[in-house]
Amino acid sequence: MAAIGKIRSWGPTLVVVIGLALFAFIAEELFRSCQATSNEQRQQVGQVLGKKISVQEFQALVDEFQEVMKMTQGRDNLSEDEMNRLKDQVWNTFVQNTLIEDECEKLGLTVTTEEMQNILREGTNPMLMQTPFVNQQTGRFDVTQLTKFLADMKDPQVMQNTQVAEQYQSLYKYWQYIEKSLRQQTLAMKYQNLLVGCLLSNPVAAEASFKDQTTESSILLASLPYSGVNDNDVQVSDADLKAKYNEEKEMFKQSVETRDIKYVTYQVVASEADRKALMETMTEAQQKLQEGANVADVVRKAQSQVAYTGMAVTRAALPNDIASRIDSMSVGQTSAPFETRFDNTLNVVKLIAKTTMPDSIEYRAIQVGGATVEAARATADSIMQALKAGAVFDSLAVKYGQTGAKQWLTSAMYQNAPVLDVDTKNYLDALNSLGVNELKNLEFAQGNMILQVTARKAMVEKYDVAIVKHTIDFSKQTYSDAYNNFSQYVSENKTIEALEENAPKFGYNVQVRQDVANYEHNVAGIRSTRETMKWIFNAEDGEVSPLYECGNNDRLLVVALTKTHKAGYRDWESEKETLQQEVIRDKKFDVLAKKLENAKTIADAKNAGARVDTVPQITFSAPVFVQATGASEPALSGAVAATKQGEVSKKVVKGNGGAYMFQVLEQKQREGAQFDAKSQERMLKQQAMQAAGRFMNELYEQANVVDNRYLFF
Template identity: 35%
Template sequence: MAAIQKIRSHGTILMIILGGALLLFIVSSVITNFNIFSNANEVGSVNGKSLDAQTYQRRVEILSEELKTRNTMQSGKETALSDQEMSTVRNYVWQEFSTSQVIKKEAGKAGLSVSDEELDDVLRTGQAQCIQLFWPLVAQFGLGDQYNFQALKQFIGEKDKNMQQIAQSGNADAMNKYAMAIEAWDLVEKDFLPNEILLQKLNTLMSMSVVSDPISAKYDAARLSDAIDAQIVAIPASTIDDAKIQVSEAELQAAYDELKEMFYQNDETRDVKIIDVNVVPSPQDMASLKKDMEGSAQQLATATDINNVIGTASTIQYTNMPLTKAFFQSEVPDVAQRLDSGATGSVVAPYISKERDGSDVYTTFKVVAKEELPDSILYSVIVPRGKDLDSQKKSADSIYKAIAGGADWAALSKKYNQQGAKSDSIWMTSKMYERFGMSAEEVKINTTLNTTPAGEFTKIEGDGGDMIVKILDRKAMQTKYNVAIYRRNVEFSDKTSDTEQSKLNEFLAKNQSIDAIVKNAPKSGYKVQDYDALSKSGVVNLVAGIGNARDVATWIFDDAEAGEVSKVYEVGSKNDHLVLAMVTGVNKKGYLPIDNPGVRKQLTAYVKQQKKVQQLAKNYGKMSFEQASAVAGAVTDTIANVNAFAIYQGGVMAQKVGTPEVKLAAAICKTAVSKTAVVEGTGALYFVKVLTKKTTKHTDAFAQLIGANIAQSMLVGGQQGGSPLLTALIEKTKMDNNLYKFF
């Protein structure tokens, strides 16, 4: 108890992901564009509890930093998060908030709470998803890869002293990282860890309330003990042309009555149509870029000053020293695979490749030099002090001459309070310093350390002072490459962007109604995409997919009425999308009517699929297994280790059909070995032949346990899966979701 109180008194740390039913998202990087907070103060509310914009922003920043830290620790380099990762972060913060509010309310009704002793126990053991998942955020400050409660106590206890030392160093980035780690832990202890424990208690309570009657349990145990292998012949519904199937209004109404609950919506939605134009480089843009790349390649071949060629146009700045092939493989794999294809001094002709984010880049490079150099260097260094730069350099020169004259290195090192003994020296690996765009001074220092033979010493002169280094050992000799890379993003020009925008605006001027736009879009080369019954949460995914499109979402839900057409929006993470939005309908909370376009589309597809399978059954249902396998379009597959639990899990799937089938799972379970069955499935007509069936017998007690586990899993789900109970509670919770304004 004392330990938990001491940690609580000092501040903050790591973030938590709720266990059990919550989706796990690992996310990172700091938000840089949240000017919208001046226009909206609330991201949303759940059961009357609001999530304000400032809190939301800070939590996104913390979660972003966590993933950024984790990525850095795993890859050894710091990289920015992708648009998709940032979208995941923003989505997760809202999901975590909304789910936690539901858990708190339901746990309160059940009289469940979390005591300080329970928190203390979890903190001591570290047995929580949040602690294990977000430990890297504090581990980066020397606490070790594995969770260590004592190290954590010291980290929190010394936070004021450490922050003062960081502040004195003037390193603003380090200060922000440290403060963020402290704040994150406070969120874990005060909010997310209690929620995780509450969810576990709620699931446990519900599980213990479930019982299974002995007869059903024994039957379930027998079926779940089966391991059945079956061969399948499937005649897919897709073998029948859609156009040949007619659907009547009576059939649609019957399907609507059957599936009506699917069309219930908790919140108001919009029927939306979108034209999304992806702006790409024109042939003229590509020709201009190609000319620049070819000219730069020629200059690289003859230039005496590489930096004059690279300049600021290249997205990769030149480091004038040899680097390991592993570094190139990590940073520019396309360059790495071409390093050994040319001799020293050769220039690789310009080529187009893809970055990790999928964007195209144009690259040429010159292999300036190849050298055999160590990957690991053990060295000792003396950096004398001085009242000013001149006196420091004079002192360094004096020490250097003394060592050259035979003075003892260890003695001088001790005198100047520096590292000296071999056991006190420094190992440096290539991974510790390699990067593009090193300054001239960084290059000088690292080149000297790489090229000085073991046992020798030298003086390195720098703008900020001089140092004397002694190389004690060199290991892992390998080929390193001095490479000058000229790389340009394959981008469209302003002229191309203006042309595409003018074309779309001209199209809009000529087609001002939704009907006219839909009718004439294909003639002008535009595709209209339908988003029926688009919810506020659904529009978040739309915005995230396009990138930087919150203005479109805000227009759809805050400004537009049914029948209205938006202006042309220039959006996308690189302003590479032009979006025209149309709202065709506004759907109030409740059941969507049968005449809703989206509903009719789903019902029509459902009825057609049913009628196709019925037609297949009429045509081929009386065939033998062998005869069915010879039908045009039929596919065969083998499904192994099937038992009755597959029915509870949504069925089994023939991989070549791709549709989970509950009826197929049931037919496999009840068909005897060597016997066959015909099944009218959802996606195909199936012919089943059971090959083998192995059964393990269990005691009545074990059967009772299996029965209870089945019932429990249907109610609360697995430890890592979604909880039907929690899902149902969330669906019945009053929420106001404005997340679309914050993407």
């Protein structure tokens, strides 16, 4: 009993201990759950209507589109800017398709298999013309070619050839992309046509539209420009600004969050010492080229960006700055070092030879191999003897397992090669030097080749040029000095105020960039600033970033976040400058309108100080441009259209550039204009389609789009 009583005395303690243990267990599970959710969110590129797309999924779409570009454009590599545009297009396509698919699902709109088959049978969709399944005789998409290709894909005999299988798989992926895009395009057109069907035209609207376009008015216009009122004579209060903000609030709505920044950037450039050291290298190269030293060795030792191949090339293969001066040089001449600013280089050029050569050469060849190099040489000698004795080239080629077919070699196919090995150079030299029908037995390291030139055409000037081109780079010491100075500036100035106040002391300038959006690919036009972009959209107002090294490893950057503009309505203070101009214009109009309040005629307005001009050919459908104020005035066009001939405007018109009164002198139909109800209705229908085409903006506004691409791309 005593033991039971003792246990009972521990009851409250046991309850607390067990409760804490249970809480710890639940908290641990909750933490794991939150951590898993956080990790998932960190891998999301974005979402549309709750549909999430991960990094892996988005990259797969990018890779798919990149493969399509390779197929259609024959390009393997894209520049950084091109890749950014490609990723933007992939994202925009994902967003658009998600929005449309959601709307179509609600409406029950689909693209059936039968509809797709009809599109393929018709073969008129522009996408189909980008496929290899186009009949070369008719120039139209041929569905039978597609059908055969798809059948071959399932044929084991066709696919057992590894090379053919790879080509077919690549082409099949391309076709899958085209088919998917056709479905998406057709679904979007269905939805848009549904919207267009809600926007109707009729004969009454057509006639009214025709009159708006063709009824021309000539007026006597009295103008008082806003510039005639001094800004200092207009008082603007915060109450005025807030009132204007509330009046035009919808103008200040934004769909995405943006941020205002101030930043300081410094671009490291070569110092005088760096330039001097490079000039010494270039001068040494110039002297050696003049003395006749081995050209390839001189160019290589000077670390030229343009290697010397020993081949004569056309002007098109030369850098622009070299091509522009080569004609003024004589053969054997070496230039003094000169600077080219657009590519930031120092250059030395030697014109070794200038000759006239064919730009295109037709030739045929027989490649000769053997168990040993000696055996190949012997076989090649016997082929040459047979050809000289009158043997037919094609027949000999077939005997050695080749076709001997003629083919063309153009200068563009080889002259931009960065390097040429010995065998390739000998091969090209032979083709360029052989006359028509001449034969040559070329010896290579692993065998021989019998060459015969069959035609030469398009004789052009070619140049054998040695080019020493070197970027004017900064040295490690120069970069180190610049980095240390910038680092000191950043470390000593931790606030926005300090950055601005002390920038001139360090030789820097603080710049402003407003409304940075997270879909931008860089900060302030500087490359390799993704980490800076991440910082901007994770920082709090007033924070100063760490130092960033960016650009082409030649930029230093520090950023301060000055203001965050959340998605939705911007606050009136952030739009103060815009509102100020609007309110000033309103108040100036009030001043000018008061001058004209007692004017009943244009003569009265002129006596009140207005400038009077005759303005012809005003229509309702186009804003009139007023020379007196230098402004386009749609409000004036509307007021004129509502006033009868001979009448004076009933009130002063508020324009973009001034206050106006007018009298309509004449109203008439434009000469030669004839009303065609059907044509006018078609035009209104087209305008309705254009209006319906803007539905995507409305869908986007309601889709709660989250765009986190800046975190990954």
